[in-house]
Structure formats: C-alpha cells, structure tokens
Amino acid sequence: MSEKETRKSRIFRLSRRKTLKGLAAGLGAIALPKKNASAAVWESFFQKNFRELSRSEMMDVVSRLEKEYSTRYGKSVKVKTTPSLEGVLYGYGLDLSRCIGCRRCVYGCVSENNQSRDPQIHWIRVLRLSKERGVDLEHAEQYYNPANVPEEGHFYMPVQCQQCENAPCTKVCPVQATWKENDGIVVVDYNWCIGCRYCMAACPYGARHFNWKKPGLQAADVNPDTHYLGNRPRPVGVVEKCIFCMQRTREVEGKYPACVEVCPVGARKFGNLLDPESEIRFVIENKRVFILKEELNTQPKFYYFYSV
Amino acid sequence: MKKVWAFIKGCFVLLRQGSKLYYSWLSFLLALIVIGVLAYSNQMYKGLITTAMRDQVSWGFYISNFTFMVGVAAAAVLLVIPAYVYQWKPIKEIAILGELVAVSAMVMCLLFVTVDLGRPDRFWHLIPKIGILNFPQSLLAWDVVVLNLYLVLNFSIAGYMLYSYYYKRQPNMKYVTPLLLFSIPAAISIHTVTAFLYNGLAARPFWNASILAPRFLASAFCSGPAGMILMFQVIRKWTKFKITDQAIFKIAELIAYAMFLNLFLLGAEVFKEYYSDTAHLAPMKYLYQGLEGHSDLVSYIWTATLFNITAFLLFLIPQTRENQVTLNIGCILIFVGVYIEKGMGLVIPGFVPDVLGDFYEYSPTGVEILVTLGIWATGLLIFTMLLRIAVPIMNGDFHVSEDGIHPHIGDDLFLVRRVEDVEEEGDLLTQ
Numbered sequence: 178m179s180e181k182e183t184r185k186s187r188i189f190r191l192s193r194r195k196t197l198k199g200l201a202a203g204l205g206a207i208a209l210p211k212k213n214a215s216a217a218v219w220e221s222f223f224q225k226n227f228r229e230l231s232r233s234e235m236m237d238v239v240s241r242l243e244k245e246y247s248t249r250y251g252k253s254v255k256v257k258t259t260p261s262l263e264g265v266l267y268g269y270g271l272d273l274s275r276c277i278g279c280r281r282c283v284y285g286c287v288s289e290n291n292q293s294r295d296p297q298i299h300w301i302r303v304l305r306l307s308k309e310r311g312v313d314l315e316h317a318e319q320y321y322n323p324a325n326v327p328e329e330g331h332f333y334m335p336v337q338c339q340q341c342e343n344a345p346c347t348k349v350c351p352v353q354a355t356w357k358e359n360d361g362i363v364v365v366d367y368n369w370c371i372g373c374r375y376c377m378a379a380c381p382y383g384a385r386h387f388n389w390k391k392p393g394l395q396a397a398d399v400n401p402d403t404h405y406l407g408n409r410p411r412p413v414g415v416v417e418k419c420i421f422c423m424q425r426t427r428e429v430e431g432k433y434p435a436c437v438e439v440c441p442v443g444a445r446k447f448g449n450l451l452d453p454e455s456e457i458r459f460v461i462e463n464k465r466v467f468i469l470k471e472e473l474n475t476q477p478k479f480y481y482f483y484s485v
Numbered sequence: 486m487k488k489v490w491a492f493i494k495g496c497f498v499l500l501r502q503g504s505k506l507y508y509s510w511l512s513f514l515l516a517l518i519v520i521g522v523l524a525y526s527n528q529m530y531k532g533l534i535t536t537a538m539r540d541q542v543s544w545g546f547y548i549s550n551f552t553f554m555v556g557v558a559a560a561a562v563l564l565v566i567p568a569y570v571y572q573w574k575p576i577k578e579i580a581i582l583g584e585l586v587a588v589s590a591m592v593m594c595l596l597f598v599t600v601d602l603g604r605p606d607r608f609w610h611l612i613p614k615i616g617i618l619n620f621p622q623s624l625l626a627w628d629v630v631v632l633n634l635y636l637v638l639n640f641s642i643a644g645y646m647l648y649s650y651y652y653k654r655q656p657n658m659k660y661v662t663p664l665l666l667f668s669i670p671a672a673i674s675i676h677t678v679t680a681f682l683y684n685g686l687a688a689r690p691f692w693n694a695s696i697l698a699p700r701f702l703a704s705a706f707c708s709g710p711a712g713m714i715l716m717f718q719v720i721r722k723w724t725k726f727k728i729t730d731q732a733i734f735k736i737a738e739l740i741a742y743a744m745f746l747n748l749f750l751l752g753a754e755v756f757k758e759y760y761s762d763t764a765h766l767a768p769m770k771y772l773y774q775g776l777e778g779h780s781d782l783v784s785y786i787w788t789a790t791l792f793n794i795t796a797f798l799l800f801l802i803p804q805t806r807e808n809q810v811t812l813n814i815g816c817i818l819i820f821v822g823v824y825i826e827k828g829m830g831l832v833i834p835g836f837v838p839d840v841l842g843d844f845y846e847y848s849p850t851g852v853e854i855l856v857t858l859g860i861w862a863t864g865l866l867i868f869t870m871l872l873r874i875a876v877p878i879m880n881g882d883f884h885v886s887e888d889g890i891h892p893h894i895g896d897d898l899f900l901v902r903r904v905e906d907v908e909e910e911g912d913l914l915t916q
Contacts, residue, residue: 302841315842351629352611353617370604372607388603414603415603
C-alpha cells in the first residue's frame with residue numbers, strides 16, 4: 178500500500194470510528210438502567226469487522242467473548258486470534274480408493290468445531306456413489322444408513338469446504354464478512370455476517386451452513402480451545418463452514434485437522450502446499466488427482482485422489 | 486422550507502379524511518400488517534428455523550416475492566417512456582401513478598430482503614462508511630445501491646411534481662425531465678442487476694444462463710403493467726381520477742409485445758436445456774416434469790405457463806384486448822402467471838436438486854406466508870396513502886387555499902363508488 182493510500186484509509190477509519198462512538202454513546206445512554214448487562218450487548222452490536230480491529234480492540238473483543246462463553250458454558254473457553262503462519266498454504270488430499278464412508282470424520286469435526294447438535298450441522302457431507310456411475314452428483318446419496326460400510330458396488334466421497342483460491346462465496350458477500358486468509362483458509366467473521374445467505378447460493382460444494390436457530394450446544398460438548406475465525410460458538414442467524422481446524426493447525430506446524438486424525442483408514446492427507454517435502458505435495462505429484470467441479474474454475478486446494 | 490412543511494402538514498390533514506370505505510380499507514391493511522409483525526417477531530425470536538428454508542434451499546418465499554416486486558417496480562418505465570419520450574397525452578396524465586407504484590414496490594422489496602436476513606440487527610454493515618458495502622464486487626451490494634437510488638429517484642420526481650401542483654405551479658421541467666429520463670435506465674438497471682444477482686452464480690446452472698436478464702425484463706413489462714391496469718380500473722371507479730380507455734388499451738398492447746418476448750425467451754431456454762440434455766437439465770426437469778418423485782412445483786409452473794399463453798392471446802387480439810371483461814381476465818392471468826414464474830418458479834429450482842444432488846422440497850410455512858402478507862399490506866397501504874394525496878392534487882381538489890398557507894380540500898371522501906363515471910365508461914366502450 179502506498180503512503181497516500183494508507184493515509185486515506187486511516188482518515189476513513191478514524192471518521193468511521195467517531196461515527197460509531199457517537200452512535201454507541203447515544204444508544205448506550207438509552208440503555209443506562211441495566212448498565213453492566215447491556216454494555217456487552219452494545220459493544221458487540223457496534224463491533225467492527227475483524228479485519229479492521231486494532232490490536233487493543235481485538236483484545237477487548239476476545240476478552241468479552243471469552244467471558245461470555247465461559248459464563249454460558251461454565252468452563253474456561255479460550256478464543257485465539259492466531260494469524261496465518263508465514264510461508265504456509267494449506268492443501269488437503271482425500272483418497273477415494275481408501276474412504277469407506279464411516280462418517281467418523283463428520284462427527285469428529287462436529288465435536289472439535291463446536292457445531293450445533295440440535296439441529297445438527299455437519300461441515301462434512303459424505304456422498305455414496307455407485308461404482309458404475311462414478312462421480313455423478315445427481316445420483317449421489319447422502320443419507321445412506323446400512324449396518325456396515327463399505328457397501329458392495331459403492332464408493333464414498335466426503336465433501337467439505339474446498340478452500341477455493343478463486344472462491345465464489347467471498348466474492349458475493351455484500352459486507353465482506355467472509356474472506357480468504359493468507360494460508361488459504363476461507364473464514365467467516367460470525368460477528369459481522371448479516372445472514373443474507375448469498376454465499377450459500379454461490380458455493381458449488383454445499384460447504385456453507387446456516388444457523389437457522391440458536392445453536393444447540395451443551396456445555397459438556399464444548400471444545401474450549403477455539404479460534405475467533407474458527408470453531409468458537411456461533412450466534413444464531415449467521416453462516417459457518419470448514420476452516421481446516423485452524424485452532425489446531427495454526428498453532429503447531431504439522432498438526433492435523435480433526436478429520437485427518439480421526440480417519441481410520443488414512444484416507445485424509447493434509448499439509449503445506451509450499452513445502453516441497455510435504456505429504457500433500459507428494460500426493461499431488463505422484464497420484465492420480467482430480468478436482469471436484471473443475472470446470473467452474475474455483476481452483477480448490479482440496480484434491481481428491483486414487484492411491485490404488 | 487416553510488412551504489414544504491405546510492405541504493406535508495396539509496398531506497397529513499388530508500390523509501385523515503376519507504369515506505367509510507377508505508377507513509375500512511386502511512383498517513383491513515393495518516390488521517394484516519399487525520399479523521405480519523407478530524409473525525415476524527416470532528421469526529425473530531426463534532430464528533429462521535420458523536421458515537421452511539434450510540441449507541439445501543437457502544432462499545425461499547421472501548426472495549421470490551422480492552424478485553417479483555423488483556419487476557413490478559421496473560415496469561413504471563412503461564408509462565414514463567410513452568409519456569415523456571413520446572409526449573403521449575393520455576398516458577402523460579397518469580404517468581405519476583407509475584412512479585407511485587414504483588415507490589411502493591421498492592419499499593416492499595427492501596422489506597422482503599430485510600425479513601430474509603438472519604441478522605437484521607446488523608443491517609448497518611451494509612451502509613458505506615459506517616459499515617462495509619462490498620461494492621463493486623458483490624451483486625447484492627449493487628442491488629442495495631440501485632434499489633435505494635430508484636426509490637429516492639421516483640419519490641423525488643413524484644413528490645416534487647405533486648408539491649408544485651399543490652402550489653398551483655407548473656413543475657420546472659429543467660429539473661424534472663433529466664430525472665425522468667434517468668429513471669428509464671435506472672428502472673432497467675434495477676431488474677438487470679437483480680437478474681445478474683442470480684445469473685452470476687456458476688454453482689446454479691438454472692440461473693447461470695445469459696438469457697436470464699432479458700427474461701426478467703420481458704416478464705417485468707408484463708406483470709407490472711398488468712397490475713397497473715387492474716389498479717387503474719379500481720382507481721377510476723372508486724375515485725374522481727379520470728383515466729381514459731385509450732391509455733389502458735395502449736398499455737395492454739405493450740403487454741402483448743412484452744409477453745411475446747417473454748414466451749419466446751422462455752421457449753429458447755427450454756429448447757436449449759432439453760435438446761442439449763446435459764446434467765444442467767435437472768432443475769428444469771424438476772420444475773416442469775418432476776424429478777425422481779419430487780414434483781411440488783410442476784402444477785404451479787404449468788398453471789403459470791397456461792395463464793401466460795392465454796393472456797398473450799387475449800392481449801394480442803384487439804377485440805379481446807379492448808373488452809373490459811377479457812382485458813381484466815388477461816391482467817389477472819398475467820399477474821398470477823408471472824408471480825409464479827418469476828417468484829418461486831425462478832428461485833426454488835436454483836436449489837433443487839442442490840449442488841451435491843440432494844433433494845429438499847420447499848414450500849413456505851405459515852410464518853413466511855403471514856409475514857409476506859404483512860409486507861404486501863404495507864405496500865398497498867403506502868400506495869393507498871400516496872394515492873390519497875396524489876389523486877386530489879391531480880384533480881385540483883387539494884391545493885393551497887387563497888391565503889397561501891392553509892390547504893384547500895375539495896375531496897373529503899376519496900374512495901366512493903362513482904356511478905356516473907361508470908356510465909360514461911360504458912358509453913365509451915360501446916362507441
């Protein structure tokens with residue numbers, strides 16, 4: 178950014194902050210009677226977009242949220258804001274010849290990422306496809322429920338956010354509540370999303386999910402290790418999606434998302450695309466890889482492959 | 486400024502005066518609005534789970550109604566063009582009604598979008614400078630801009646003209662004409678942008694067809710004017726406002742052309758999908774034939790198609806176009822036909838089957854229907870109140886009195902059955 182631009186954006190931010198402060202003061206005065214309880218409500222109402230928070234504002238937001246969650250769930254909940262790691266671009270591999278359709282990844286994801294249990298929100302959907310038809314989504318079955326998997330004549334294809342480089346969902350958001358981070362993860366600011374669901378219409382992979390009601394999350398089920406842009410408990414009326422378990426993967430290099438760890442057949446691979454020695458690079462360079470809906474030019478960083 | 490204030494005060498005095506019918510009509514609408522507000526508070530309290538929308542079908546009845554109403558609003562240009570580009574007198578006299586329709590329809594559109602939001606409390610995120618409007622990236626941001634612009638534009642034009650007539654002056658056309666001319670591309674743009682909002686999504690093959698925007702415009706020029714013809718007849722029967730048959734028949738003729746285009750474009754799309762028979766056929770098959778046992782929309786879309794074709798024939802033949810009965814039947818058929826086709830018939834197949842081949846059949850819940858009724862009632866209430874002011878002004882029954890301050894109100898009834906007018910019309914028809 179040139180110096181001029183920086184200055185311009187600073188002036189712009191300053192004036193916006195003043196407007197917001199004025200508004201907050203005015204409305205805060207109305208709410209005076211219940212001062213302490215409503216202060217947090219107003220603060221969250223006037224909270225800025227995550228990407229525009231200054232360091233101190235971010236700390237305020239985090240402590241407010243931690244307090245809120247800890248009171249609600251009766252245990253200490255941590256909200257991290259760890260940024261992307263330098264020189265990391267995450268990629269994901271899924272071995273279609275290994276996947277047995279057991280859905281352990283689906284539920285592993287749910288408990289790691291604090292999804293609503295009532296109604297159930299699943300970031301991963303496993304499709305059962307027939308071997309004769311191949312990857313034919315029109316005849317895919319998501320609600321298969323046999324006693325044992327895998328079933329004769331079928332193979333399985335889990336679908337989750339493909340973390341597109343050319344993401345159609347971020348482009349359409351009218352308020353920039355969703356964007357692609359430097360490590361390639363597409364995130365949602367749950368405190369900025371207005372719930373218009375345009376991104377859900379735009380996503381070709383059905384990877385975005387909406388909180389149609391207040392998420393049903395029991396205190397016992399809460400994973401207290403959370404990230405602001407990731408798995409922290411979500412409010413009603415906003416969109417959420419897979420974030421490659423950034424609360425894990427951004428902390429220690431080489432740490433896997435929950436779905437990778439839980440997969441009993443090792444069908445899931447994860448790693449840094451910029452590291453030539455990584456597992457995911459090996460998969461891309463040595464296996465038969467395909468991209469779901471490649472013709473849409475979404476450029477996913479999610480690679481399906483066949484190991485055998 | 487003092488004069489503006491006097492005018493506004495006069496308008497409020499006028500709004501309170503009216504016949505029993507006027508009052509019962511307003512109370513009826515208010516009752517519907519109250520029901521709508523109650524239903525909406527229920528939705529606010531429980532979340533959008535009270536609607537039938539789910540992850541697979543993430544937009545439903547609200548956005549369908551929104552899309553249809555954008556069309557109705559855009560159709561106001563069908564009056565503005567003959568009136569101000571071709572200076573055709575019979576329509577020039579009533580062009581202001583088109584602008585009032587546009588204003589009311591725009592308010593309805595904004596309400597439909599608002600009730601569809603998961604977080605209406607965060608609407609301010611859309612306001613540039615205070616929030617972040619993702620312009621020009623997001624087509625929804627474009628829509629926010631053009632819809633509000635169109636609302637302000639029509640409101641200012643109509644308001645300024647009525648204000649001038651109230652003070653017995655001719656409006657200064659130096660200001661009005663450019664605005665009126667600008668309202669033509671603005672009307673086209675609101676509907677084009679709304680079409681692009683769907684059109685730009687490669688994930689949804691049913692919408693991702695370049696013919697979508699032209700189809701939107703063609704159908705808008707059917708439904709909006711059809712609704713207006715029906716309204717004109719009510720207005721001229723129940724108020725003192727005169728609308729000539731000539732004007733109505735001209736609009737009906739324009740509808741015939743627009744409907745031809747609409748049916749032609751639809752045919753072009755049906756041909757392309759069925760003949761090429763790719764995976765992209767699925768949503769259209771779901772809409773027209775039903776797919777894998779899912780066929781909720783089939784009867785609706787065929788009703789719409791039948792209505793549109795019948796109406797097209799009625800409007801094509803001059804004898805039926807200029808017969809009060811067949812004309813009104815045609816208008817109703819078109820209004821309902823396009824409401825289905827450009828409402829649910831457009832939005833839902835975009836989501837069924839969904840992007841991973843899942844079928845979720847959507848039909849609106851009671852809450853969605855009540856909220857929608859409430860918004861329609863709000864639109865009609867606004868339109869009635871605008872008419873309450875505009876009609877007497879245009880008739881010379883509401884203007885500033887001799888003292889230059891207080892209003893003169895010559896029509897304290899507004900909505901009354903005008904027996905003599907009906908006879909006159911009858912005479913005109915037999916001529």
